Amino acid sequence: MSDIKPTESELEILQVLWEKGPSTVREVHEELSKNKESGYTTTLKIMQIMHEKGLVSRNTSAKTHVYSAEVSKQQAQKSALNKIIDTVFTGSTADLVIQALGSHRASKDEIDAIKDYLKQFENK
Amino acid sequence: MSDIKPTESELEILQVLWEKGPSTVREVHEELSKNKESGYTTTLKIMQIMHEKGLVSRNTSAKTHVYSAEVSKQQAQKSALNKIIDTVFTGSTADLVIQALGSHRASKDEIDAIKDYLKQFENK
DNA sequence: TTGCAAATACGAAAACTATCGTAGATATTT
DNA sequence: AAATATCTACGATAGTTTTCGTATTTGCAA
Known part of the structure; x- marks a missing residue:
């Protein structure tokens, strides 16, 4: 039983990806900004960490990467x-x-x- | 709506207090030790912090303090x-x-x- | 092709949590 | 009363998460 344990911020991001589907950092960040104040690079960093952890995957073929949730x-x-x-x-x-x-x-x-x-x- | 947000360890302690009622640090620590390895002063420290936060109250009239859950x-x-x-x-x-x-x-x-x-x- | 804008990468600081060693205080035992 | 055991207090370290500044890369437009 692989135990999924996203942090609080990671969950917020997953929520966006679940709702909107595969998205760029910019899009996720715009969405989060509606409820919360924080820098763009913060969102980016967390999404990069999530990628390392395998919580999300990403398509890097274009300049702007597109992230997808890897946990349902x-x-x-x-x-x-x-x-x-x-x-x-x-x-x-x-x-x-x-x-x-x-x-x-x-x-x-x-x-x-x-x-x-x-x-x-x-x-x- | 005061938002209760105990940390993971704090919740473990609250669980003991809910079940056993008002208890000393020693008692709580004994209980936690059944499932988990950790030092006595760790438990003490967390309970002191919980007191600062108002998650628990304590009776300090005796040498050994008795802690009670302040959140149900x-x-x-x-x-x-x-x-x-x-x-x-x-x-x-x-x-x-x-x-x-x-x-x-x-x-x-x-x-x-x-x-x-x-x-x-x-x-x- | 040069410069600008937007994106990623990197690293480090800040904030929060958990852990524990040590010191000092308070009883209990001998 | 002195030694011993047990407790609280304090502070420091380590780990984790969040945050962001700065550098670098990439694509597009002038």
Whole structure:
């Protein structure tokens, strides 16, 4: 089980890549700048480090490199869940689910989706 | 909304305090040592820092100080959830729940608990 | 082709976290 | 009371992450 552990800043960048698809540093940086103040070379540097770590790949055929996420959103989700289930939920998935539903009011559609999902455990 | 952001080590300590209740550094350290190798003064130092930050309080009337968690497990859970919902789940509670149930096989009891919980949304 | 603009590469500083050695204080034991 | 054990306080080091300044490279336009 290769453990994916992007840092905070790395996650912010992955988010952009997941949403926008393969992007240049400039594009990622523009996007991040909407919420946060920071220099262009900072974003560049972090993306370069991510590349060394294998979190992203990049196409360097043109002057301006294009970066792509190499970890899927799902992998990151799973990894993030693992972590907080271990640390704050004492291993209880049920606690997590109930907390999540309790403090983040889900929409009716969401509730329905979850109910549907649970049906598969009906006959066990 | 005061944002609780304990570090990794701080969370490990909080876990002990949540489970055992108010404890001395020695007690916390013994507990941590079960899973992890590290020096006593390391634990002490972190707990002192946590005190500065207000994550714990302490009773210094005796020679040996007694520390108590000042953030509840619930607060930490909520905060951890908020964070990952923002970063990796793009705001979708349903995604989170389904992922959680999918990758961490919950026990039958847990599934039942969740189903029960969902019943309260029956008539909406 | 020369110069300018935009991009990458590099390295180092700053900020934060974790770790521990040592000193000093406070009890406990002999 | 002196020696011993245990605790807190303090400061320094090491590791990690974030940030950015500066140099170099690359493509385009004058």
